[in-house]
Amino acid sequence: MRFPLSPSDISLWIAVMAVLLLLTSEFLLTSTGFFEKIIIERKRLRLVALGMGGAFTFSVILHALDII
Amino acid sequence: MELLKFRKVPSEKISLFLLGIGALSLIESIIVESPVIAFIGLSLTFWGVLFLFIKPVRFVRGTLLDFMALTPYSTVDRIIFDLNYKGKAFYIPPYPKEVYLPDHLKGLKDMVVFISADVSKKMPPIEDLAKRRFLLQHPRGICVTPPGLGLLTLFEEEIGKDFSEIDIDELPMSLSELIIANFHLARDIKLEILPKKARLSVEKPLYGSLYKNRELKSLRMLGDPLVSAVACAIAKSSGKIVMIEREETIENGERIAVTFRFVED
Numbered sequence: 001m002r003f004p005l006s007p008s009d010i011s012l013w014i015a016v017m018a019v020l021l022l023l024t025s026e027f028l029l030t031s032t033g034f035f036e037k038i039i040i041e042r043k044r045l046r047l048v049a050l051g052m053g054g055a056f057t058f059s060v061i062l063h064a065l066d067i068i
Numbered sequence: 069m070e071l072l073k074f075r076k077v078p079s080e081k082i083s084l085f086l087l088g089i090g091a092l093s094l095i096e097s098i099i100v101e102s103p104v105i106a107f108i109g110l111s112l113t114f115w116g117v118l119f120l121f122i123k124p125v126r127f128v129r130g131t132l133l134d135f136m137a138l139t140p141y142s143t144v145d146r147i148i149f150d151l152n153y154k155g156k157a158f159y160i161p162p163y164p165k166e167v168y169l170p171d172h173l174k175g176l177k178d179m180v181v182f183i184s185a186d187v188s189k190k191m192p193p194i195e196d197l198a199k200r201r202f203l204l205q206h207p208r209g210i211c212v213t214p215p216g217l218g219l220l221t222l223f224e225e226e227i228g229k230d231f232s233e234i235d236i237d238e239l240p241m242s243l244s245e246l247i248i249a250n251f252h253l254a255r256d257i258k259l260e261i262l263p264k265k266a267r268l269s270v271e272k273p274l275y276g277s278l279y280k281n282r283e284l285k286s287l288r289m290l291g292d293p294l295v296s297a298v299a300c301a302i303a304k305s306s307g308k309i310v311m312i313e314r315e316e317t318i319e320n321g322e323r324i325a326v327t328f329r330f331v332e333d
Binding site: 001002003004005009010013017021029039040041042044045048 | 097098099101102103105106107110111114118121122123124249
């Protein structure tokens with residue numbers, strides 16, 4: 001029994017999530033009309049999106065330095 | 069109606085459901101060593117946590133805010149009526165928070181509105197403001213807390229700085245962002261700063277229905293909480309005394325046009 005994902009898999013997953021969240025947060029922050037009425041904490045979403053982006057960048061740096 | 073729709077969405081339950089399924093999938097992925105189930109589990113857990121983190125803030129009905137705001141205005145109205153005051157309201161800028169003042173002058177850091185007894189533009193002496201006095205004799209008038217001070221404090225917390233640190237030219241942009249995008253207090257606002265006055269136009273303001281009450285004299289004098297918060301922000305940013313020169317409500321409070329005037333002491 002072991003966790004079936006390698007660090008590269010997790011890095012890829014983080015990249016996909018970061019792209020999705022960054023697109024969503026950017027869209028929600030600039031949207032008007034119907035989407036403007038979506039009541040969520042937009043700033044927190046943006047923070048998480050940026051955090052995921054940062055995490056992906058960090059994982060790429062670790063890859064480049066051959067740490068993982 | 070929108071609030072009712074919102075109430076029906078159990079966002080917390082959905083988040084916990086996603087979190088539960090995600091955690092189970094992760095455990096199963098470890099048992100059967102399946103990367104696909106691990107990806108699914110990881111994603112469901114992540115979105116579950118994310119939904120909990122970004123869940124909607126608590127919303128209340130706008131009418132509730134109107135009724136809550138009415139009470140301080142009727143109190144001020146009773147005072148004005150009893151003292152037979154016929155003057156104007158002046159927003160007096162406080163000292164910036166970071167400036168050191170001895171204990172006996174700490175009152176100068178409070179944002180206050182001076183309601184004068186007559187139409188003269190004579191401002192209260194600094195000693196009275198420092199002592200946090202309410203009823204003033206020379207000149208006659210009262211010093212009250214602005215109805216928009218709570219909103220102003222909220223704005224300052226949101227931007228992380230005092231309005232006295234914001235340049236007057238940047239104020240329209242900062243206030244538009246706060247009022248429209250951050251707090252949804254109005255559909256649109258336009259603030260124009262001129263050398264001796266400032267013009268504010270608010271479209272669909274949250275407190276618009278307050279203006280249906282035509283009897284409240286203090287509402288016209290001090291402005292609704294949003295207008296009052298803008299007056300406080302202008303006073304703090306410019307460092308000048310501000311008075312509401314003219315207030316116009318159009319279509320029963322759907323649009324408000326306010327002219328502020330800077331008063332030279």
